[in-house]
Amino acid sequence: MAHGRIFIDAERCKGCELCRTACPPHVISLAPQRNSIGYYPVMLNDPDNKCTGCALCAVVCPEACIIVYRDVAVPA
Amino acid sequence: MAHGRIFIDAERCKGCELCRTACPPHVISLAPQRNSIGYYPVMLNDPDNKCTGCALCAVVCPEACIIVYRDVAVPA
Amino acid sequence: MSKQLLKGNVALAEAAIRAGCEAYFGYPITPQTELLEHMARRMIELNRVFLQAESEVAAINMVYGAAVAGTKVMTSSSSPGISLMQEGFSYIAGSNVPVVVIDVMRGGPGLGNIQPSQSDYNQITKSAGHGDFHPIVLAPATVQEAIDLTVLAFDLAETYRTLVIVAADGAIGQMMEPAELPPMRPKREKRPFWALTGAAGRPKNVITSLYLGADNLEALNNQIQDKLALIQGHEVRYDCYRMEDADSVLVAFGTAARVAQTAVDHLRQEGFPVGLLRPITLWPFPERPLRELAQQVDTLLVVEMNAGQMFHDVKEVVGDQAEVYFTGRTGGAIPTPDEIERVVHGLYNYYLDPDYSPVGVLA
Amino acid sequence: MSKQLLKGNVALAEAAIRAGCEAYFGYPITPQTELLEHMARRMIELNRVFLQAESEVAAINMVYGAAVAGTKVMTSSSSPGISLMQEGFSYIAGSNVPVVVIDVMRGGPGLGNIQPSQSDYNQITKSAGHGDFHPIVLAPATVQEAIDLTVLAFDLAETYRTLVIVAADGAIGQMMEPAELPPMRPKREKRPFWALTGAAGRPKNVITSLYLGADNLEALNNQIQDKLALIQGHEVRYDCYRMEDADSVLVAFGTAARVAQTAVDHLRQEGFPVGLLRPITLWPFPERPLRELAQQVDTLLVVEMNAGQMFHDVKEVVGDQAEVYFTGRTGGAIPTPDEIERVVHGLYNYYLDPDYSPVGVLA
Amino acid sequence: MISEKVVYERPVALSVNRTHYCPGCTHGTAHRLVAETIDELNIRERTILVASVGCSVFAYDYFDVDACEAPHGRAPAMATGIKRVSPDNIVFTYQGDGDLASIGIGEAIHAASRGENITIIFINNAVYGMTGGQMAPTSLIGQKTTSSPLGRDPKLSGTPLHIAELMAGLPGVAYSVRRSLHDARHVIQAKKAIRLAFEAQMQHLGFSLVELLSTCPTNWGVAPGEACDWVREEMIPVYPLGDFKVAEPLRARSQRGGQ
Amino acid sequence: MISEKVVYERPVALSVNRTHYCPGCTHGTAHRLVAETIDELNIRERTILVASVGCSVFAYDYFDVDACEAPHGRAPAMATGIKRVSPDNIVFTYQGDGDLASIGIGEAIHAASRGENITIIFINNAVYGMTGGQMAPTSLIGQKTTSSPLGRDPKLSGTPLHIAELMAGLPGVAYSVRRSLHDARHVIQAKKAIRLAFEAQMQHLGFSLVELLSTCPTNWGVAPGEACDWVREEMIPVYPLGDFKVAEPLRARSQRGGQ
Amino acid sequence: MSETSVVIAGFGGQGVLFAGQLLAYAGMENGRFVTWIPSYGPEMRGGTAHCTVIISDRPIGAPTVTRPDIAIVLNQPSFDKYEPLVKPGGLLVVNSSLVTASSLRDDLELALVPADALAEQFGTRQLLNVAALGAMLAKRPLVALTAVDQALRNHLPASKAHLLAANLTVLEKGYAHCVQLPLAQ
Amino acid sequence: MSETSVVIAGFGGQGVLFAGQLLAYAGMENGRFVTWIPSYGPEMRGGTAHCTVIISDRPIGAPTVTRPDIAIVLNQPSFDKYEPLVKPGGLLVVNSSLVTASSLRDDLELALVPADALAEQFGTRQLLNVAALGAMLAKRPLVALTAVDQALRNHLPASKAHLLAANLTVLEKGYAHCVQLPLAQ
Numbered sequence A, B: 001m002a003h004g005r006i007f008i009d010a011e012r013c014k015g016c017e018l019c020r021t022a023c024p025p026h027v028i029s030l031a032p033q034r035n036s037i038g039y040y041p042v043m044l045n046d047p048d049n050k051c052t053g054c055a056l057c058a059v060v061c062p063e064a065c066i067i068v069y070r071d072v073a074v075p076a
Numbered sequence C, D: 001m002s003k004q005l006l007k008g009n010v011a012l013a014e015a016a017i018r019a020g021c022e023a024y025f026g027y028p029i030t031p032q033t034e035l036l037e038h039m040a041r042r043m044i045e046l047n048r049v050f051l052q053a054e055s056e057v058a059a060i061n062m063v064y065g066a067a068v069a070g071t072k073v074m075t076s077s078s079s080p081g082i083s084l085m086q087e088g089f090s091y092i093a094g095s096n097v098p099v100v101v102i103d104v105m106r107g108g109p110g111l112g113n114i115q116p117s118q119s120d121y122n123q124i125t126k127s128a129g130h131g132d133f134h135p136i137v138l139a140p141a142t143v144q145e146a147i148d149l150t151v152l153a154f155d156l157a158e159t160y161r162t163l164v165i166v167a168a169d170g171a172i173g174q175m176m177e178p179a180e181l182p183p184m185r186p187k188r189e190k191r192p193f194w195a196l197t198g199a200a201g202r203p204k205n206v207i208t209s210l211y212l213g214a215d216n217l218e219a220l221n222n223q224i225q226d227k228l229a230l231i232q233g234h235e236v237r238y239d240c241y242r243m244e245d246a247d248s249v250l251v252a253f254g255t256a257a258r259v260a261q262t263a264v265d266h267l268r269q270e271g272f273p274v275g276l277l278r279p280i281t282l283w284p285f286p287e288r289p290l291r292e293l294a295q296q297v298d299t300l301l302v303v304e305m306n307a308g309q310m311f312h313d314v315k316e317v318v319g320d321q322a323e324v325y326f327t328g329r330t331g332g333a334i335p336t337p338d339e340i341e342r343v344v345h346g347l348y349n350y351y352l353d354p355d356y357s358p359v360g361v362l363a
Numbered sequence E, F: 001m002i003s004e005k006v007v008y009e010r011p012v013a014l015s016v017n018r019t020h021y022c023p024g025c026t027h028g029t030a031h032r033l034v035a036e037t038i039d040e041l042n043i044r045e046r047t048i049l050v051a052s053v054g055c056s057v058f059a060y061d062y063f064d065v066d067a068c069e070a071p072h073g074r075a076p077a078m079a080t081g082i083k084r085v086s087p088d089n090i091v092f093t094y095q096g097d098g099d100l101a102s103i104g105i106g107e108a109i110h111a112a113s114r115g116e117n118i119t120i121i122f123i124n125n126a127v128y129g130m131t132g133g134q135m136a137p138t139s140l141i142g143q144k145t146t147s148s149p150l151g152r153d154p155k156l157s158g159t160p161l162h163i164a165e166l167m168a169g170l171p172g173v174a175y176s177v178r179r180s181l182h183d184a185r186h187v188i189q190a191k192k193a194i195r196l197a198f199e200a201q202m203q204h205l206g207f208s209l210v211e212l213l214s215t216c217p218t219n220w221g222v223a224p225g226e227a228c229d230w231v232r233e234e235m236i237p238v239y240p241l242g243d244f245k246v247a248e249p250l251r252a253r254s255q256r257g258g259q
Numbered sequence G, H: 001m002s003e004t005s006v007v008i009a010g011f012g013g014q015g016v017l018f019a020g021q022l023l024a025y026a027g028m029e030n031g032r033f034v035t036w037i038p039s040y041g042p043e044m045r046g047g048t049a050h051c052t053v054i055i056s057d058r059p060i061g062a063p064t065v066t067r068p069d070i071a072i073v074l075n076q077p078s079f080d081k082y083e084p085l086v087k088p089g090g091l092l093v094v095n096s097s098l099v100t101a102s103s104l105r106d107d108l109e110l111a112l113v114p115a116d117a118l119a120e121q122f123g124t125r126q127l128l129n130v131a132a133l134g135a136m137l138a139k140r141p142l143v144a145l146t147a148v149d150q151a152l153r154n155h156l157p158a159s160k161a162h163l164l165a166a167n168l169t170v171l172e173k174g175y176a177h178c179v180q181l182p183l184a185q
């Protein structure tokens, strides 16, 4: 199974949660604090490393505030 | 064969000759004199009584300046 | 009816309805949108005609249609939309039909912004599109006056068979103030004799603005000019405030006049003998009162929310009888009493020291 | 190049081409149609851009597009079409881009007719749609001047990044007169630095007229007002005719000025010391020369092919320095020298007999 | 005994005024057909004409009905205003192809899309007649006009707009057909279509439009008869005659294709 | 050894500015897709945006390309002006449904009919977002808006306008499709369509338009997720996704239907 | 006269606009100020057209006149319209091939020229305009006949080049007709 | 003071416009001149909203002010914007539930009210606007608390009628909070 992670620019995020809905393994959740604009941004909440780096979250994000990384095997 | 005649309001006629073209028995022709507006109007030229009263001339006349009459048999 | 706290846009709309507006056609634009929205709800409720047009061009021509059919009809818009209606205005002018338009002005030029402004002054008082014409232009300064002038607009439109524009601004449209609405007028039953209703039992009526041949069109123009002269003779409206012994007078309309009024109060407290003349009809312009006034006072300061448009009308009327100055704000800013007061202070200094050049003043 | 017998509309078009017009967008309307038709033939021949737009609204916005792309661009129309362009004018004003528009005015209001008129004066000099702005307005009186001012229009548009309107009328557009065309300018190779050409190797360029917040929009307006002041300082143009010892002066532009000139000749023959001041720039208006003149003469008679529009500008400038009268024809009629002479006779009588009221004169 | 009966005479809804149309211009024919329809349906006293800007600008002088004159292209908006406040009147516009298909396409499409219960008589003569023969959106590819002196070039000016078909695509439209005025048979078919269009309105079915291929001998630079030939030979192949939308209640009475 | 690669990041053609869009408004998504396309095609330095009047009025702040701002509805005319004088630039407009389908339908249809070689990104959110949720020509039957408080009544206001289909009928159009932005799968399909639309222009095929069903949570009065549901459940049945016109050279690369 | 105004009026197709241009070109080639202005727009539909030419020694005011010094009327409606308008002492050139009415005014000079007939006889019927122009010049030598000649050579449209000789002939025949004939009173 | 201007500012959804209307209704019911004007248009997107209420003994000039007498700021951006603008000697009411920054100005009266917290405790979180309004009135009795009470009874939208009691409680709690607490310096 591919493994990945995402970076969310919390200051750009408006907490619309479209990414949360789009994420197959449900590893995105709302943050408890507002950002400086007043929105509750989302955050990656992935204790079990379930993020696959599928980028579906980024694909739906209206604010283009998600960067998606995926692990790749580098020949040693 | 039906028989008819037409009346042409020569002062309205602009001599476009559309009626002349439309007339099956070719009984319409251009008048030799201009009307007061300066057009050569058409006239009924039907020495042999060939007009059938078919009204095709009136149907194409853009100036609505033709009245068509047709003979009808009135029971004596 | 007692006073309610009413939003200007809503008050304008409801006043039109109560004045007997039978049909409304309009297109959304800030800052007048609530006007259209109120119409959307109420006109349908009252079984009258409401239609959101596809554009301002369409809206004014729908209005033109309803007007030739002899109904009391209105549209509303804001500055860019008013620009788009200019051709329609001109046809309405050339056809002598009654139409009411409400313009809730915003900052320009171009897309500008949606803040309050008075920079449609020229485009609504000087012409209604091409040709020689002036609509009657009524400029309310309060929500109550917005109501009263809207009712008046319908009456003037009918009386003179003319285009009447109620020239409000974003502040008047958006603010709430206590105001009283008039009672609902009974529905008018009959269409006017000149209206297009079908040529039943009478010769056909034709309403056009096309007059081939200079003579014919000049005859129309003469008739229009006569009508305009009549309006100038009868319909000038203005308001004076604290004119007693004034030697300087502010001239301002609409929201600018409210601010000017505050400034007058402050200046009077400071001992400056300042008054305010507030044109209510921007066209016909209160020429005679201003001219008379100019013979009594030294200075007029025109205050506008534009770069100085009415200023030129004041200057024309005043001639060399008094000094005429201008101060104003553009781009949607509302002048503050402070700013006006500073300019007036400057003007008084000016008389003491002719080299002093007052800030923000166009001579 | 030597003189040719040229039709005004054709001369306007060919002059634009020789001045370097790179693109033309327009919509047919009498009495300017030959202008568009000449463009249709010549621009294609020269491998430049010609497009018949679907409407005047589209035309002015195509022009706006070609202008933001940094090309020399033009449209032309007549009064109703000019009304439809008002919103576009306002956006162009708010964007500081150079555009040339030719208005071959006809009788209004409404559909009016297609005879010569000057009744767009207000709608082109007082505003370009909503907001505070004035285009530069150039008014030719002969076919030769139509050519010269069209060339100038392109230069002024570029210099000030502004809208320039050449205000002709149906007579100028339709008549043929001997005139000389300028040589063809070489094609401009580079687009201006501010133009939209793709953000290659530089930060992006944005051209907009939207300025949210009153402060930002006011800053734009201040910049525009500064530009307008600069233009007023540098670009006033007018012509004087037989001013020596004049005690009465006719003020007229365009075709009306031609007629006025004939009237001046006749009146001089009769011994009346009459001159003519002919504004060439309707905006900026020749304020200073008129004001100075007013201090020297007794009477100014404004002659227009409208109901008295420039009249108000003259009156504003002249103030109480001299009497200002108006005579004019509307609806597409051109005043005759006779008519003007009769009014002048009347004015002279007026001084002899103050109860005498001159015919056809608005005080 | 033989007596005479009148089999054709000038319709009452046409006024006595002479038209200013050029000889052979089928604007006149279209007027006549509309007037005949008004007579037949007995609606002269409740019909309102919205004339437009084009050669037919004086249509209000030629019909004996209440009438007004819309700004160029805006007749459908004006008609909307009238019909909304006077639903019992029969409201029709009479528009050229410059008027309707060029400057006024927005108003036409929106009136149609709203299903305004009005009738549009649309005269497609492939040219701006009034202003002297400039290209219209309906001009044919290669057609020389005063604003396309080398012939309409589709790369520069696109291809002919098919109004009747375009309108037929809008749900608010009850009736949208194309007919031609170039000979007697087609004139008769045009008349039937005009009548159905008015009937659509009388039956409150919504928007109706009849596109009529019409001649402009003057600006085409040909004699009236040749102009009719040009319609037949050049225009009809580009603008097929036919019914593009006929609301159910009218269908029984509409002839297919109209050719 | 395991390392990381970036599989998604913010496109370069999007500027660093924050948008003013409401949370969950898919205007932002559409912007992102256009920016990605510009990056992929490597045309940022020759692209010109014509922004329009609507919630996307500041689009020129959000794209890192040369840009201007057209009067309400007139973006296609402005784009025409630009493209005609600068045929080597890639010119696109970004317009809402009020802007394009209501006030600007005339300019849009004529640009399409002329086959202007420009691209239109058309955001259909069934409402006037910017001015506070009035009815648009694309509002659904029964949809409550601030100017149709009882729901859109087809008898008063007609029926939804289908822009992608309407445009497809015009010969000048090379590409006209409808896509949706309501979930990831559809966003991916929308992206492909946007790319094809730009490619159509780069290949000089003529006019291209992508209609995107988009959300307006604010004026629909629902949460962003529900807005996406509403697109799926209410809008798509009325506005079928699909390819309505795909010029031959693009056909191989266009997926049918786009559902 | 330092300034002379000429109206030429007739049916569309009678070449009134071109005749006016010829006159203007000739005036220009004679070094004088000239203006030419046509009637335009829908009033040209359905029949009549006219143009006004002014030739002067000084800059010209309005290019239109209400009362011309000279009117050349090529058909009956034009006669009806302009006969009353010509200035007292002016000249009315009448195409007697088409106009049968006669003027009752005694303050006009009248020149009758059978323009259609002359044109048909010496060229083609279309050249009636040139015939009338020639007639006018016989009465009022506003410009030299040779200047009109020259204008014809320079400005006859390419498509009509083959008619140049005929034009010149008809011009002279019109001229000759009015120089020789006694005035109609 | 014969004329007092109050700006209420916060996120969209914090009820700033309604709080302002309540104040205006109350002023009107107290027989005073009032104006209320909102921020409007696209600047309302993406977060912040504000309105201005003026209450006066005489007709009111501009309904907007650049420097208010009182500002009620319900979130951090509003604090940042209005803290410097309040007139010297004016009042700044701060929703201390959301705003942590403190004013450095010594020419202002500062009223800190944990509006979110109070609202949540005595009603629902949405009522923070009313809590802040109560706090303001404790410091500046522009209108009687009972007038606001009355305004709430008359103008609470039907859909919120069930929240009337909670509104009244939270209003009073806000008031009480600022009457009792010592001033934050």
Ligand SMILES: Cc1ncc(C[n+]2csc(CCOP(=O)(O)OP(=O)(O)O)c2C)c(N)n1
Pocket: D027, D028, D029, D030, D056, D080, D081, D084, E053, E054, E055, E056, E072, E095, E096, E097, E098, E099, E100, E123, E125, E127, E128, E129, E130, E131, E136
């Ligand atoms: C706003 C405006 N633009 C342009 C015109 C000029 N104009 C008059 S008629 C016309 C075109 C008419 O063509 P069409 O509609 O096809 O009618 P036709 O004359 O061919 O019957 C134009 C462009 C005008 N009157 N108003």
Ligand SMILES: Cc1ncc(C[n+]2csc(CCOP(=O)(O)OP(=O)(O)O)c2C)c(N)n1
Pocket: C027, C028, C029, C030, C056, C080, C081, C084, F053, F054, F055, F056, F072, F095, F096, F097, F098, F099, F100, F123, F125, F127, F128, F129, F130, F131, F136
């Ligand atoms: C001429 C003109 N009319 C009206 C407006 C007001 N206005 C601004 S945006 C808009 C509608 C926007 O709706 P849409 O195009 O659907 O874009 P959205 O906001 O939904 O994305 C209107 C009517 C304007 N700016 N200019």
Ligand code: SF4
Pocket: A004, A005, A006, A022, A023, A024, A025, A026, A027, A028, A050, A051, A052, A053, A054, A055, A056, A057, A058, A068
């Ligand atoms: S990349 Fe995929 S799995 Fe990871 S957070 Fe985004 S949607 Fe979820």
Ligand code: SF4
Pocket: A008, A012, A013, A014, A015, A016, A017, A018, A019, A020, A041, A042, A057, A060, A061, A062, A063, A064, A065, A066, F024
């Ligand atoms: S989709 Fe984007 S804006 Fe929305 S919550 Fe997720 S990261 Fe934030």
Ligand code: SF4
Pocket: B004, B005, B006, B022, B023, B024, B025, B026, B027, B028, B050, B051, B052, B053, B054, B055, B056, B057, B058, B068
């Ligand atoms: S009625 Fe028929 S036959 Fe008689 S003239 Fe007319 S077309 Fe000819």
Ligand code: SF4
Pocket: B008, B012, B013, B014, B015, B016, B017, B018, B019, B020, B041, B042, B057, B060, B061, B062, B063, B064, B065, B066, E024
């Ligand atoms: S069709 Fe009519 S106008 Fe034409 S020639 Fe015949 S009668 Fe005359």
Ligand code: SF4
Pocket: E020, E021, E022, E024, E025, E026, E027, E055, E125, E129, E130, E215, E216, E217, E218, E219, G045
């Ligand atoms: S110009 Fe053409 S359309 Fe107009 S009247 Fe003449 S023939 Fe008919």
Ligand code: SF4
Pocket: F020, F021, F022, F024, F025, F026, F027, F055, F125, F129, F130, F215, F216, F217, F218, F219, H045
């Ligand atoms: S109002 Fe609607 S369209 Fe506009 S930004 Fe908000 S959600 Fe988007």
Ligand SMILES: [Mg+2]
Pocket: E054, E096, E097, E098, E123, E124, E125, E126, E127, E128, E129, E136
């Ligand atoms: Mg046509």
Ligand SMILES: [Mg+2]
Pocket: F054, F096, F097, F098, F123, F124, F125, F126, F127, F128, F129, F136
């Ligand atoms: Mg929208």
